[in-house]
Amino acid sequence: NTRDVTERAQAERSLAEAKGRLEAIQEAASDAIYLMNADGIIVSLNSRAATMMGRAREEVVGRHFNDFSPADFKAERERQFQRVIDGNTVRVRSTMHRPDGATVDFEATSYRVEWGGEQFCCSTVRDVSDETRAQRRLAAQHAVTRVLAEARTLAEATPLIVKAICESLEWEAGAVWSVARPADVLRCAEF
Numbered sequence: 481n482t483r484d485v486t487e488r489a490q491a492e493r494s495l496a497e498a499k500g501r502l503e504a505i506q507e508a509a510s511d512a513i514y515l516m517n518a519d520g521i522i523v524s525l526n527s528r529a530a531t532m533m534g535r536a537r538e539e540v541v542g543r544h545f546n547d548f549s550p551a552d553f554k555a556e557r558e559r560q561f562q563r564v565i566d567g568n569t570v571r572v573r574s575t576m577h578r579p580d581g582a583t584v585d586f587e588a589t590s591y592r593v594e595w596g597g598e599q600f601c602c603s604t605v606r607d608v609s610d611e612t613r614a615q616r617r618l619a620a621q622h623a624v625t626r627v628l629a630e631a632r633t634l635a636e637a638t639p640l641i642v643k644a645i646c647e648s649l650e651w652e653a654g655a656v657w658s659v660a661r662p663a664d665v666l667r668c669a670e671f
Contacts, residue, residue: 512586512605518565518598520544520558532586532607534578550577564590564601573608585612620648638670 506513512529516522522540530537533548540548549557553574560570569591576584590603623644631637638656646654656670 509604510606512603512607514545514601514603514605515593516545516561516601516603518600520546520561520601523600529605532584532605533576534580534582548576560590561601564592565599567592583609585609616649620645623648642670 506524506526509526509528512532513526514522514529515524522543522545525537525540527537530540533540545561546554546557560572564570569589571587571589573585573587576586578584585608586605587608588603588605590601593600593602624641627637627640627644631640642654642656645651653671655668657666658669659665660667
């Protein structure tokens with residue numbers, strides 16, 4: 481009996497140490513990490529994932545991953561999840577809408593992991609919002625440069641510049657204002 485208890489206590493200590501190391505690695509990761517069971521229920525996530533989602537961990541763990549998907553993406557996300565459970569690695573680039581109204585552009589890689597006879601989906605998610613903004617700004621710069629190179633006059637170029645900037649940066653509207661002399665007032669030159 482003494483030997484059984486000692487071996488068991490040692491095994492429990494080893495298991496607790498391994499769990500602690502795994503949690504430390506997960507928390508140290510610069511990417512968000514989610515783990516879902518085969519039913520799509522989120523069983524764990526690191527603090528980076530909670531921060532990216534703009535939610536507390538307690539709000540997320542135990543809920544279905546698709547509870548946080550926009551309605552028009554739910555079917556596609558279900559298909560992607562099933563592909564992962566079937567053994568495929570799935571890479572996705574999309575946008576997440578947080579409860580505070582902010583949006584996060586992200587890139588996720590999801591893959592199947594197995595242990596204890598169960599299958600799980602592990603997703604690592606990287607915030608690519610800064611990269612996306614930089615790409616849009618660069619596209620706007622190129623579009624404006626092209627318009628200026630092809631236009632004969634500034635008056636001809638102005639509406640095309642506004643359109644190019646709005647399209648590149650995904651803006652709903654844009655305007656160019658100029659100072660009207662000698663009254664020193666702003667006037668909308670193009671909308």
